[in-house]
Structure formats: structure tokens, C-alpha cells
Amino acid sequence: MTTPRIRVPSSVKAGEPFEIRTLIDHPMETGLRQHTGQxxxxxxxxxxxAHADGEPLxxxxxxxxxxANPYVAFIARFAKTTTVTxxxxxxxxxxxxxSQRVTVT
Structure with missing residues (x-):
């Protein structure tokens, strides 16, 4: 089962930068590895x-x-409450x- 995990603050101050972190449980098999002869x-x-209210982020x-299990982190800032997909x-x-909703105060 491939499970995405995301860590986004539930609320941030308008215009202030914050970190978004993601990790997905995924084997990332290259097709080059052998297991029991196969x-x-x-x-x-x-x-x-990543998209913020439908706009590329x-x-x-x-x-x-x-x-395997690629981890991605990046910085964002929002002026208004936004849903990140x-x-x-x-x-x-x-x-x-x-997806995660970020409330901007």
C-alpha cells in the first residue's frame, strides 16, 4: 500500500514563510533488482x-x-487560507x- 504523509502547519501568519514536508511509502523499484531469481x-x-488552490506551487x-520512500521538503508562503493538494x-x-488546508491569520 502506498501511503502519502504530509506535514503542513494547520495555521500560519499571512506572508510568513513556512516549511511543507512530504513523504510517500513507495518501493521505487528500478526493474534491475533480482529476488529469488526473478x-x-x-x-x-x-x-x-504540489498545488495551492489549483495553482502550481x-x-x-x-x-x-x-x-525508496521519497521525502520532499520545500518552503511556501500564503496570503490567504489555502488548500494544498x-x-x-x-x-x-x-x-x-x-491534501491539507492551511489557515492564514
Missing amino acids: TVPRRMIARFE FAADFRNGTS FLWREEDGREHRA
């Missing part, structure tokens, strides 16, 4: 995106060198989503 099928996350493309897209088209 090749483990490739299963990789290709792209991570942050994006990253992953490659073969990305470790996170998307992890696998190479085969599977998607994993999570």
Missing part, C-alpha cells in the same frame, strides 16, 4: 506536484537514483493524492 518489476514515481521529476504520479499512470 527480476522485480519496475515501479517508480516519475513526478511529484512546487514540482519535481524523479529518476532511477531516487531512493499533493500528487505523486507513477510511470504507469497510477496517482496518489493527499
Whole structure:
């Protein structure tokens, strides 16, 4: 089971920078590893995106060198209460989503 975890403050001050942290439990198999004589099928996350109320906030493309359970952290600042949506897209088209509302005071 692929489980996204996110850590975003529930409230922040308007215009003040804060850190957003994400981690997804994912094997990130490259298709090169052998297990009991069989090749483990490739299963990789290709792209991570974060959107603030539908507007792009942050994006990253992953490659073969990305470790299992990728961790991403970045800085954001908001002027108003915002819903942040996170998307992890696998190479085969599977998607994993999570969202968090950030109250701006």
C-alpha cells in the first residue's frame, strides 16, 4: 500500500514563510533488482506536484537514483487560507493524492 504523509502547519501568519514536508511509502523499484531469481518489476514515481488552490506551487521529476520512500521538503508562503493538494504520479499512470488546508491569520 502506498501511503502519502504530509506535514503542513494547520495555521500560519499571512506572508510568513513556512516549511511543507512530504513523504510517500513507495518501493521505487528500478526493474534491475533480482529476488529469488526473478527480476522485480519496475515501479517508480516519475513526478511529484504540489498545488495551492489549483495553482502550481512546487514540482519535481524523479529518476532511477531516487531512493525508496521519497521525502520532499520545500518552503511556501500564503496570503490567504489555502488548500494544498499533493500528487505523486507513477510511470504507469497510477496517482496518489493527499491534501491539507492551511489557515492564514
